[in-house]
Amino acid sequence: MIEIKSLVKIYDDGDNAGVRAVNDISFTVEEGRFYTLLGPSGCGKTTTLRCIAGLEKANGGEILVAGKKVFSALDGTFVPAYRRPIGMVFQSYAIWPHMTVFENVAFPLRVGKERISSADVQKKVKTALAQVELDGYGERMATQLSGGQQQRLALARALVREPQVLLLDEPLSNLDAKLRERMRFELRELQRRLRITTLYVTHDQIEALSMSNVIAVMNSGVIVQEGAPRDIYLQPKTKFVANFIGSTNQMTGQVTKLVGNGTATVRTDDGEISCSILDGLTSGSRVVVVVRPESINLHQQQPSVGSNVIAGKIGAAMFLGEYVDCTIELGKNVLQTHQRYTLQVRRGDSVWVELPAGECMALPAEQ
Amino acid sequence: MATAAIPRTGKVSMSLDPALLVPLVGAGILVYLAVLPLLMLFVGSFQAEVAPREFVYTLKNYQAAYASEYTYSTFLNSLIFASGSAGLTFILGTMLAWLTERTNTPLRSLFVPLAVVPLILPGVLESIAWIFLLSPKFGYLNVWLMNLFGLKSPPFNVFSLPGMIWVHSVGQVPLAFLLMVAAFKSMDPSLEESAMMSGANTWQTFRRVTLRLLMPTAGSVLLILFVRTLESFETPALIGIPARIYVYTSEIYLAFNEYPPDYGRGGALAVGLLLLSAVGVWMYTRATKEGKKFQTVTGKAFRPRQFDLGSWRWVGFGFLSGYFLFVVLLPFLVLFWASFLPFFATPSLDALNKLSLDNYRYLGTFRPFWEALKNSILLATLTATVAMTLTSLVAWIVYKSRLPGAWILDFLAFVPITIPGIVMGMSLILLYVAFPIPIYGTIWVLLIAYVTRFIPYGMRSASGSILQIHSELEEAASASGASWWETFKRVTLPLLRPGLVAGWIYICIVSFREFSTSVLLATGDSRVLSILLFTMFEQGQVTVVAAIGVLMIATLLSIVAVFYKLTGKVGIQT
Numbered sequence: 001m002i003e004i005k006s007l008v009k010i011y012d013d014g015d016n017a018g019v020r021a022v023n024d025i026s027f028t029v030e031e032g033r034f035y036t037l038l039g040p041s042g043c044g045k046t047t048t049l050r051c052i053a054g055l056e057k058a059n060g061g062e063i064l065v066a067g068k069k070v071f072s073a074l075d076g077t078f079v080p081a082y083r084r085p086i087g088m089v090f091q092s093y094a095i096w097p098h099m100t101v102f103e104n105v106a107f108p109l110r111v112g113k114e115r116i117s118s119a120d121v122q123k124k125v126k127t128a129l130a131q132v133e134l135d136g137y138g139e140r141m142a143t144q145l146s147g148g149q150q151q152r153l154a155l156a157r158a159l160v161r162e163p164q165v166l167l168l169d170e171p172l173s174n175l176d177a178k179l180r181e182r183m184r185f186e187l188r189e190l191q192r193r194l195r196i197t198t199l200y201v202t203h204d205q206i207e208a209l210s211m212s213n214v215i216a217v218m219n220s221g222v223i224v225q226e227g228a229p230r231d232i233y234l235q236p237k238t239k240f241v242a243n244f245i246g247s248t249n250q251m252t253g254q255v256t257k258l259v260g261n262g263t264a265t266v267r268t269d270d271g272e273i274s275c276s277i278l279d280g281l282t283s284g285s286r287v288v289v290v291v292r293p294e295s296i297n298l299h300q301q302q303p304s305v306g307s308n309v310i311a312g313k314i315g316a317a318m319f320l321g322e323y324v325d326c327t328i329e330l331g332k333n334v335l336q337t338h339q340r341y342t343l344q345v346r347r348g349d350s351v352w353v354e355l356p357a358g359e360c361m362a363l364p365a366e367q
Numbered sequence: 368m369a370t371a372a373i374p375r376t377g378k379v380s381m382s383l384d385p386a387l388l389v390p391l392v393g394a395g396i397l398v399y400l401a402v403l404p405l406l407m408l409f410v411g412s413f414q415a416e417v418a419p420r421e422f423v424y425t426l427k428n429y430q431a432a433y434a435s436e437y438t439y440s441t442f443l444n445s446l447i448f449a450s451g452s453a454g455l456t457f458i459l460g461t462m463l464a465w466l467t468e469r470t471n472t473p474l475r476s477l478f479v480p481l482a483v484v485p486l487i488l489p490g491v492l493e494s495i496a497w498i499f500l501l502s503p504k505f506g507y508l509n510v511w512l513m514n515l516f517g518l519k520s521p522p523f524n525v526f527s528l529p530g531m532i533w534v535h536s537v538g539q540v541p542l543a544f545l546l547m548v549a550a551f552k553s554m555d556p557s558l559e560e561s562a563m564m565s566g567a568n569t570w571q572t573f574r575r576v577t578l579r580l581l582m583p584t585a586g587s588v589l590l591i592l593f594v595r596t597l598e599s600f601e602t603p604a605l606i607g608i609p610a611r612i613y614v615y616t617s618e619i620y621l622a623f624n625e626y627p628p629d630y631g632r633g634g635a636l637a638v639g640l641l642l643l644s645a646v647g648v649w650m651y652t653r654a655t656k657e658g659k660k661f662q663t664v665t666g667k668a669f670r671p672r673q674f675d676l677g678s679w680r681w682v683g684f685g686f687l688s689g690y691f692l693f694v695v696l697l698p699f700l701v702l703f704w705a706s707f708l709p710f711f712a713t714p715s716l717d718a719l720n721k722l723s724l725d726n727y728r729y730l731g732t733f734r735p736f737w738e739a740l741k742n743s744i745l746l747a748t749l750t751a752t753v754a755m756t757l758t759s760l761v762a763w764i765v766y767k768s769r770l771p772g773a774w775i776l777d778f779l780a781f782v783p784i785t786i787p788g789i790v791m792g793m794s795l796i797l798l799y800v801a802f803p804i805p806i807y808g809t810i811w812v813l814l815i816a817y818v819t820r821f822i823p824y825g826m827r828s829a830s831g832s833i834l835q836i837h838s839e840l841e842e843a844a845s846a847s848g849a850s851w852w853e854t855f856k857r858v859t860l861p862l863l864r865p866g867l868v869a870g871w872i873y874i875c876i877v878s879f880r881e882f883s884t885s886v887l888l889a890t891g892d893s894r895v896l897s898i899l900l901f902t903m904f905e906q907g908q909v910t911v912v913a914a915i916g917v918l919m920i921a922t923l924l925s926i927v928a929v930f931y932k933l934t935g936k937v938g939i940q941t
Contacts, residue, residue: 055560081563082572094561098579108565111575154561161566 001066001197002029002052002165008060008073009047021047022058023221029165029214032195034188038208039218040244045201048218049167052199053088054081066164066197082111087158088167091174093150095142101153102138105129108161128160131190148179155187159194166191166198172207184210205245209233217241233292237278239363242290249296249335251289252365258283266362269332273308275360286365295359296337298326299352300345308355314345328353390764390776396757397779400819404794405641405786411797412634428631432622433639437613444528444607445597445614451532452539453592457585459536460543462686468551470674472683479548481691486541487923488698489880490601491897492916493538495904496698498606499705499913501525501533507701510713526610535602537694539595543588550584569674587654594647597640598787600883604901615640616789616883623793623887630797637790645785699920705913726914736915738892739899742810743879744922746895750817751874755867757818758825762833777826784823788883791816796887810893816884821874828870832863872930876923 009022022044029035037045050056052063054070057078063071065086070079087108096104105125109116116124129135132152137145145153151171158166171187172180188211191198202208208215209229216226217240225232225241236242239250253268255277264277266289275289303309315327315334323338328351335353345351412429414422432438463482467475485493500508501523509521524530558580562572600616607617615636622633676683705711707722730736758780764770765777786794795816799807806812836859844854882897889898896919904912 053560053564055563080568081560082566082568086564088561088564090557090561092555092557094555094557096558096562096576096580098582107562107567107575111562111565111567111571113566157561157565167564 001031001064002035002199003064004028004048004052004061005063006061007048007051007058007063009044009051009056010059020221022051024061025218025221025223026061027216027223027226029197029199031197033213034191034198034200034211036200036202036208036212036215037218038202038205038215038245040203043218044221045203045218046169049169049199049201052165053086053167054079054084083113085164086167087161087163087165089151089154089158089169089171091170093154093171093174095145095150095153095157097141097143099142100138101129101134101140101142101145104142104153105138105157105160108157112161124160128156131159131194132156147175148183151175151183155190159196164197166196168198168200170202170204172202173204180207187211209245217244219244234359235276235361236290236363239288239290239365242288242361242363247293247336248290249293249333249337251291251333253287253289253362255281255283255285255287255362263357264362270310270330273355273360274357275308275355275362276358277362278364281362281364287362288365289360289362291335291355291360293325293336294323294338295356296335297354297356298328298337298339298343299354300349302352303354306354308357308360309352310355311350311352314347314349314351316347317343317345387770389760390768390770390773393757393761393764394776394779397761397776397782397822400815400822401779401782401786404791404798404819405782407798407801408634408637408641408790408794411630411801412638415631425631428635431629431632432618432635437618441613441615441618444612447528448531448535448603448607448614449593449596451528452535452596453589455532455536456539456543456592457589459540459690460588461547461585463540463544463690464547464551466683466687468548470676470680470683472676472680472687474684475687478687478691481695482544483541484695485538485698487920487927488538489882489897489916489919489923490538490599491605491880491882491900491904492702492919493698494534494602494605495900495909495912495916496702497530497534497537498525499701499711499909500697501530505711505713507713526606526612528612530610531602531606531612534606535596535599537698538601539592540694542595543592546584546588546591550581550588554580583654587651590647590651590654594644594651597647598644598789598883600789600886604882604886605904616787619789619793620886623796630793630800633793634797637787637793640787641785641790644787644790648785702913702916702920705910706917708910708913711909726911727918729911730914730918733911735894735899739894739896740918742813742889742893743896746810746813746817747875747878749814750821750878751871753814754818754821754825754874755829755871758822758870759829759833759863759867762826762829766830766833767838780822780826783819783821786820788820788881789887791820792884792887808890808893810889813885813888813893813895816888817878817881820881820884821877824874824877825870828866828873829863832866835866836862869930872926876926876930879919879923879926 005026007022007025008020010018011021013019025044025048027035037048039045047056051058051071052065058071058073060073062069062074065084069077070084071077096107099107102125105128106121109121109124125138126135129138132155134149134152134156137149142150142153154171172183175183184207191211200208200211209232212229214226215229215232216223217232218224219240225237232241233245236245242248242250251268251270251273253266253273255264256267256272257265258277259265259274262276262279263274264281265272265274266287268289273289277287281287299309302311310330312328312330312335315329317327318325319341321341323341324343326337326339326343326345328335328337330353337353413424413426415425415427417423463478466472467479467482488496498506500506503509503521503524503526506521506523506525509523512518512522525534559572559576562576567575597615600620603614603617604620607614613621619633619636619640622629622636706726707724708718709721709723709725712718712721761776761780765773783791795812796807799812806815840862841854841858844858849857880897881895882901885895885898886901889895894902896915900912900915900919903915
C-alpha cells in the first residue's frame with residue numbers, strides 16, 4: 001500500500017518562488033492494486049513517482065510505503081532510496097551494460113543489507129527470470145538483449161527482492177507499437193498474478209485504460225480526476241480530462257433546465273440536447289457538452305423516435321478499415337464520429353445524428 | 368535513392384569521368400602529404416651518407432638510436448614523464464569534471480569555462496611561465512616561500528622530472544577535463560538510480576556501477592594523454608634539455624642539432640616514436656569503439672544527478688578556487704608582470720618603480736619579431752584555409768559520393784593523427800633535403816607540415832557537418848528543380864558553413880601555437896613566433912619573451928572570441 005498525503009515538490013528555477021512540479025496531491029494505492037498516474041509531459045507524474053522512490057526529496061507532505069513512513073516534511077523523516085521496500089523499472093530500463101543478465105538480476109540480492117547465500121541467489125534469480133520468460137538467458141551480456149527482453153530483464157531485477165511496491169516509469173515508451181501491445185498484456189497479467197501493489201506512470205491513455213484498476217489524471221502538478229478506467233473515460237469531470245483521454249466532440253451551450261438525477265437540458269447552437277450533467281452546475285451555467293465519436297448513432301433516414309436527433313450533412317468520410325471516420329456538419333458545430341465499416345456515404349449526403357443522452361456529458365465551460 | 372550529387376557525364380568511362388578524377392586527385396594529395404614523408408622517414412632511417420649525396424643501406428642508425436648508453440635512460444625518462452603526466456592530468460581533470468558536473472559545489476558552473484582557459488596558453492609559454500614561478504634560482508614561488516618560512520634552499524625545482532610532469536600536466540588538464548565532462552554527461556543517471564532502487568547504498572552504487580561504467584572511458588583518456596605526452600616537445604625542450612633530462616622527442620631534436628646533423632639516427636628514433644604513437648592511437652580507436660557497446664537504450668534527455676557533498680562542498684569549492692588561482696591564473700599573471708620589467712625581478716616596491724613599456728617599445732622596431740608575427744599569421748590562415756578546403760572535399764567524397772573505396776580516403780586523412788609533431792618535422796627534412804623542390808627553409812615546408820598534421824582536425828569538423836546534412840535535404844532541392852550547383856550553393860554550403868568556420872578557426876589556433884614541428888623546420892627567415900620565443904628564451908632575453916608571449920596570448924584570445932561568437936560553445940578535438 002502507498003499513501004501520499006499533501007505531497008509538494010518545488011524545483012528551484014532561479015526565481016524566489018520556484019516551480020511547483022507537484023502541488024499538494026494526496027492519493028492512496030490500495031494493497032495489490034494497479035494504480036496509474038496519467039498525464040501530459042511536465043504534469044508532475046514522474047516527479048511524484050521519484051519522490052516515492054526516494055530519488056527526489058519532496059518539500060512538503062508525507063509518504064507511507066507498506067504502512068511505514070518513508071518521508072515526512074513535518075518531522076524530517078527521509079528514508080534513503082536504497083532502504084525503501086520498492087522495486088522500480090525505469091523508462092530507459094537502466095540495464096547495467098557491464099554485467100550479464102544474471103548479474104543484473106542478482107545485484108539487488110548481493111547489495112542488500114541481509115546476506116543471502118549464493119545458492120539462494122541462484123534460485124531467486126532463476127525464479128525471477130522465469131517469471132519474465134527469460135530463462136536460459138542468464139549468461140548473456142545484458143546489452144545483447146533486444147529492447148523487449150531488456151524491458152523484461154528490468155522487470156525481473158525490480159521483482160527479485162520481492163518488494164512491497166513496484167514503481168514503473170513509462171516502461172513501454174521505448175518499445176515499438178506491436179511489442180508495446182504485447183507487453184501491456186504481459187505486464188498486466190504478471191501484476192495480477194503476483195498481486196503486487198503497483199504504481200504506473202504514463203502519458204499513454206491506452207496503457208492507462210487497459211492495465212489499471214484506478215487512474216489518476218494529472219495536470220500542472222495536481223490530480224484532476226481519479227477513478228476507474230471506465231468512469232474516467234465515460235464520465236470525465238473536466239474539459240481537460242475529456243480532451244486528454246480519447247478523442248471527443250465538444251459543443252458549447254447553456255443549461256436551460258435541470259431535470260434531476262444528474263441529467264439536464266442544454267441549449268446549443270444546434271438545438272436542445274438532454275444529457276448528463278456534472279454536480280454543482282446550475283440552470284444558466286455555460287457548459288461544454290462532450291460526446292465520444294463512437295457514441296454517436298448515424299441515420300441516413302430521419303428516425304421517427306428518439307431524442308437528441310440533429311440533422312446534418314456529411315462533410316467527409318474516410319474509410320479506415322476497422323471503421324469509417326465521418327465528419328458531420330451540423331448548423332454550427334462539426335462532429336466527428338466512428339461508424340461501422342459497412343456504412344456507405346458521400347460528401348453532402350443528408351444524415352441525422354442521434355446523441356444518446358446517457359453518453360453526452362455537460363461540463364463547466366471554463367476550467 | 369542512390370543518386371550521388373556528382374554531375375553525370377552520361378556514360379561510365381574509367382579514365383575521364385570527373386566523378387572519379389576528383390577522388391583520385393584527393394587521394395593523390397593525401398598520399399603526397401601523409402604517406403610520402405613517412406616513407407622517406409622509413410627509408411632514411413636505414414640509410415647512411417658515406418660520401419656527399421651517396422647513400423648505403425645500413426642498420427647502424429638503429430644501433431646508434433636504440434643500443435647506445437643513453438637508450439635506457441631516455442626510455443625510462445620518457446616512460447616516467449608520459450605516465451606521470453597522464454596520471455596527474457587525469458586525476459586533476461577528473462576531479463574538476465566531477466566537482467563541476469556531478470556535485471553541488473558552490474559556483475561550479477562558473478568554473479566550467481575557467482577550466483578550459485589554459486588551452487589558450489601555448490605550450491612554450493606554459494613552460495616559460497612555470498620556469499618564472501618555480502626556477503630554483505629566481506622562481507617567484509621559491510623566493511616567496513623561502514622568505515616566508517625562512518627556508519635555506521628553494522622548495523621547488525622545475526628543472527626535474529617531477530617539474531616537467533607538473534608543467535606538462537597543467538597544460539593538458541583542459542583536455543582531460545573536457546573528455547571526462549563528456550563521459551559524465553553521457554552517463555545515464557538512471558543506471559545509478561536503479562542501483563539505489565535495488566538496495567545499494569551510495570558507496571556501493573559508486574563502486575559497483577559508476578566506477579565500472581567510467582572505466583572504459585578512463586582507460587582511453589589515460590591512453591590518449593600518455594601518447595600526447597610522449598609526442599610533446601615543449602616541456603622537454605624548455606625544461607628537459609637545460610636540466611639534462613632527455614626524452615624521446617628531445618633525442619630526435621638533438622640528433623638533428625648535432626654538427627653535422629645525424630639524420631639517420633634521428634630518423635631511426637622517429638620511426639620508433641611513430642610506431643609507439645600509432646599503436647596508442649590504434650588502441651584508443653579500438654577502445655572507443657568497444658565503448659559504444661556499452662550504450663543502452665536511452666529515453667529522454669538525462670536529468671543531471673548531483674551528489675550532495677554536504678559541508679564537504681566547501682572543500683570542493685576550495686579545491687576549485689585554489690586550482691584556478693594558482694594553476695590557471697598565475698602563469699598568465701607572471702608573464703604579464705615580467706613583460707613590463709627591464710630584467711627579471713620579484714614583485715616588490717623597488718621592482719614596481721622599474722615597470723615600463725620598454726619591452727613593447729623594443730619589439731616595435733625589432734625586425735625578427737615582425738617577421739615571425741607575419742609568418743605565424745600567414746601560416747595560420749593559409750593552413751586553416753587549405754586544410755578545410757581539402758578536408759571538406761575529402762569528407763564529401765567519403766560520406767556522400769558512395770564510391771567504392773571511399774573509405775581509403777577516410778583512412779589516409781586519419782593517418783596524420785598518429786604522426787608526432789617532431790616526427791613530421793624529421794620526415795619532411797628527409798623528404799625535401801633529398802627532393803629537388805627548393806622549399807626547404809621556407810615557410811612553404813611549414814605550410815605542408817601544418818596542413819598534414821591538422822588534416823584530421825579538419826576532417827572531424829567537415830565530416831561532422833556533412834553527416835548532419837541528411838541527403839534528403841539535397842534531394843528535396845533537386846526535386847524542387849535546383850541544379851547541382853544551385854543545390855550546393857543554396858542548401859549544402861549554408862548548412863555546412865558553421866561547422867567549417869569552427870574548424871577553420873580551430874586550425875588557425877593550433878597552427879598559431881604550433882611548436883614541435885616548427886622547431887626542426889623553421890629556420891632564419893621562416894621563423895614563427897613560438898620558435899622566436901624559444902630561441903630568445905635560450906639567449907636569456909626573458910622579459911622581451913614575456914612581452915611577445917603577452918601579445919601572442921592577446922592574438923589568440925581575439926581568435927577565440929570570434930570562435931565563441933560563431934559557435935557559441937567550448938569545443939576541442941583530440
